[in-house]
Amino acid sequence: MLRVGINGYGTIGKRVADAVRAQPDMEVAGVAKVSPDYVALGAAEAEYPLYAVDEDRTDGFHEAGIDLAGTVDDLVADSDIVVDATPSGIGAQNRPLYERHDTPALFQGGEDATIAEVSFNARANYDEATDADYVRVVSCNTTGLSRLVSPIHEDYGIEKVRTTLVRRGGDPDQTGRGPINDALPDPVSIPSHHGPDVQTVFPELDIDTIGLKVPTTMMHVHAVNITLEEAPDDVSEIRDRLRGEDRLLMIPDYAGIDGAGTLKDLALDAGRPRGDIWENCIWEESITIEGRDLYCMQAIHQESDVVPENIDAIRSVTGLLDGPESRALTNETLGIGLSRLDNAEERAVDRQTAD
Amino acid sequence: MLRVGINGYGTIGKRVADAVRAQPDMEVAGVAKVSPDYVALGAAEAEYPLYAVDEDRTDGFHEAGIDLAGTVDDLVADSDIVVDATPSGIGAQNRPLYERHDTPALFQGGEDATIAEVSFNARANYDEATDADYVRVVSCNTTGLSRLVSPIHEDYGIEKVRTTLVRRGGDPDQTGRGPINDALPDPVSIPSHHGPDVQTVFPELDIDTIGLKVPTTMMHVHAVNITLEEAPDDVSEIRDRLRGEDRLLMIPDYAGIDGAGTLKDLALDAGRPRGDIWENCIWEESITIEGRDLYCMQAIHQESDVVPENIDAIRSVTGLLDGPESRALTNETLGIGLSRLDNAEERAVDRQTAD
Structure with missing residues (x-):
């Protein structure tokens, strides 16, 4: 079971965490967050181990009654791969942390393309990310x-x-x-x-x-x-x-x-x-x-x-599955596609043919 | 099992239908809708029997591949009680239909208060709606x-x-x-x-x-x-x-x-x-x-x-439960209350006490 750490638990991070949890071949090692706001309360409710981004900011979590599993350094140490979903520009500051732990990492599209070896889209260039250490999932x-x-x-x-x-x-x-x-x-x-x-x-x-x-x-x-x-x-x-x-x-x-x-x-x-x-x-x-x-x-x-793209990028980097397999599994586990639109179309076509 | 018909499947009607389905003591007899749009596709996907509001407008549903169970008249005939969730002012036009079938009905707050014997709020006056034929759930x-x-x-x-x-x-x-x-x-x-x-x-x-x-x-x-x-x-x-x-x-x-x-x-x-x-x-x-x-x-x-209020109003009118029982059951089945806020508060208080 691949252990995925998520550094930055905001709009993208919280969605990537839930998507990782929905996969049969990976699990959430933990999530790192700056402030003990309602989103952090959600992480606690979801029982994701919560790591403070900064040692100096643990008091706020304590006051809000939220338990911490450690700091982001501990999270990286405990992860097979990290998805960095911090705000634009912070990812670049974090790269030395991942290098220090020799842990592969995905960055988001707000980072400059030079942060990673590959800019990734699952449909266009899945194979290019295989075995790369640092990959940027485009915006x-x-x-x-x-x-x-x-x-x-x-x-x-x-x-x-x-x-x-x-x-x-x-x-x-x-x-x-x-x-x-x-x-x-x-x-x-x-x-x-x-x-x-x-x-x-x-x-x-x-x-x-x-x-x-x-x-x-x-x-x-x-x-x-x-x-x-x-x-x-x-x-x-x-x-x-x-x-x-x-x-x-x-x-x-x-x-x-x-x-x-x-x-x-x-x-x-x-x-x-x-x-x-x-x-x-x-x-x-x-x-x-x-x-x-x-x-x-x-x-x-x-x-x-970008959420399904992050999941596919995790599989590409770690070699878990090939592109078509990963995309199909991601689609199925997340529920991609909206059958009510497709079915209506088919039902209408069937009916017109029958008429 | 109380059979609830829902006339008007828009913002309120679709939510009331799902809330009725979540109750152990009632079921959705069907829902009536004017046009075969994406909301109607949702009703079809949810497998709610779908009734056309108007005989003249069944073609559109047919063309969109949506099966109809009948017209709104059939729905009222098949319901023990109707929740009218049509746009403001249409409820008043519908009241004679419910009277003709001798079927009790709830109206929404967009209607004039004179449409019903009682204007209802579950916390304030639950008992006043008991045995009333027509009740207005306030806005x-x-x-x-x-x-x-x-x-x-x-x-x-x-x-x-x-x-x-x-x-x-x-x-x-x-x-x-x-x-x-x-x-x-x-x-x-x-x-x-x-x-x-x-x-x-x-x-x-x-x-x-x-x-x-x-x-x-x-x-x-x-x-x-x-x-x-x-x-x-x-x-x-x-x-x-x-x-x-x-x-x-x-x-x-x-x-x-x-x-x-x-x-x-x-x-x-x-x-x-x-x-x-x-x-x-x-x-x-x-x-x-x-x-x-x-x-x-x-x-x-x-x-x-107003969705939990409609559920409670159904129980008050039909005498299924008393007020505290109905409110508790509605709260439990819908998931009212947000434990992540309460728990955080309690955790924080516990911790402060321990400190």
């Missing part, structure tokens, strides 16, 4: 783009990608962030850093991105253009191709899902943990071909789409 | 105020309540509603209708309310003032009194919960269905006494706080 936006680009690239060839990323201002618990009541060019320089980040996964890909930030907290939305090398005869061919991908969710027009609010409501109705949406959500009606230009819009759940 | 805001007023009224007497309701603009899926980027006096007339609505539960209570609407979707927030007839010696007495109430959740200061965003994150971390918060959330630090004036702030989850 939510880069994950979303990589998943979409992969099958298109394989089947049609890509001349160029041009994408506008309309990004949420902060996560639901980040009350203090902006913007409020504005749509900010962010960064104002073009191309934004997202394009080069996709190139850490697809080095040869020609891609430019433009970034904005808006006053929402639920999901990012991408307006995507991909100029194909060779266009299919019919757009339905692309739709079928994308529908066949396990981490792309097609949103049918009749379902009345008009944005992130209804998508989150759908996920909560489905009983998903924390209402998470691990898949790219692509509005089926938006998939359009004009000449060799493919267009679509997709929503990306920034809190959770 | 989310009135429910929140009634729960808070009850224990204070019993122990200290209330001279007057003055409350400002800072209300969310719409539910998370109601993308088309306002306001955006404004805080609207709503209604601009004072007192707002909320005070008189609380008086449908507490006829003798002197209460004035002011309503506003802001661009949030997660929860309402109440700024409450209650002038007591007799003030306690120490504010901690009030805190302990409120902490003893099963549907009031005390939010401790150290937990870092600063608003509805973190409250929802907490509920999702706790694995609650749809991240629901059935309890009033009272910031413990806000509970303050100045002379005979008691102040506090509480957040009210508009999507779910």
Whole structure:
């Protein structure tokens, strides 16, 4: 049983911990946290051994009645691999700690690509992380783009990608962030850093991105253009191709899902943990071909789409399973895919055939 | 087994259906819905018999591959009691349908109080609904105020309540509603209708309310003032009194919960269905006494706080259990109360005592 330590128990860390616990081949060695807030209370309730990030900050946990198993140094010593889910930039400060213990580590997409040997996406380059000591799981936006680009690239060839990323201002618990009541060019320089980040996964890909930030907290939305090398005869061919991908969710027009609010409501109705949406959500009606230009819009759940990627990266680094096996196991254990949408589609098709 | 029909399967109806299913003494006869959207797909997935509200609108369900068990008339005929969770004003149009079938019905707080013999809150007036044919479960805001007023009224007497309701603009899926980027006096007339609505539960209570609407979707927030007839010696007495109430959740200061965003994150971390918060959330630090004036702030989850009240109202109308028994069973089956907050508090107290 692989022992996974999680350093940083926030939006991503707490989800990775629960996902690790759901796997048959790994277990949570413990989680490290800075402050004894409600998220720490959740870790205690989940009975994850809790480690303080800093010796100087153990008193707060003590006062809140939370027991500590030790400090983050103890956690790393007791782990076969560490998932670093600390805020952007802190991961780089932590790397010497992992080196000292000779423990492999995953970093998140907020870190600079140079922190690791490989920037990872399970669909695009699973094998590249095998036997690497340090791997960076790319950001939510880069994950979303990589998943979409992969099958298109394989089947049609890509001349160029041009994408506008309309990004949420902060996560639901980040009350203090902006913007409020504005749509900010962010960064104002073009191309934004997202394009080069996709190139850490697809080095040869020609891609430019433009970034904005808006006053929402639920999901990012991408307006995507991909100029194909060779266009299919019919757009339905692309739709079928994308529908066949396990981490792309097609949103049918009749379902009345008009944005992130209804998508989150759908996920909560489905009983998903924390209402998470691990898949790219692509509005089926938006998939359009004009000449060799493919267009679509997709929503990306920034809190959770990298979670299955972290699980797969753990398996790649440690050699537990090959790519297709790992992805299938991760999908099954987390519950990826939403049968109520697929079934309705099938039932409707069956019925039309019967009519 | 009491057969409960649910007419209107939206924000409230889908939650009431799941809550009914969780009870040992009742079952879902079926749910009625207008349109075959993603929420209807959820009903199909949950295997609730689905009834069309309108004969003329069955084609859409057919096209979406959703089977129908009949129309709403069939549902009422097959139910021992109906929970009407249709949009405000539609309940009044439906009452003749329930009368024709001689079927008791619950209406929601969006209906005028005159629709029913009793306006109901489980903590305040459970017994008044027993044997009534038509009962109105008061709105989310009135429910929140009634729960808070009850224990204070019993122990200290209330001279007057003055409350400002800072209300969310719409539910998370109601993308088309306002306001955006404004805080609207709503209604601009004072007192707002909320005070008189609380008086449908507490006829003798002197209460004035002011309503506003802001661009949030997660929860309402109440700024409450209650002038007591007799003030306690120490504010901690009030805190302990409120902490003893099963549907009031005390939010401790150290937990870092600063608003509805973190409250929802907490509920999702706790694995609650749809991240629901059935309890009033009272910031413990806000509970303050100045002379005979008691102040506090509480957040009210508009999507779910009336759900346990509907379950209790079903039992009151049909005489299944008495009030304390019903409330206890509802609390237990839904999972009301958040042990991670209570336990932390107890652990901290234990530890301080030990120190």
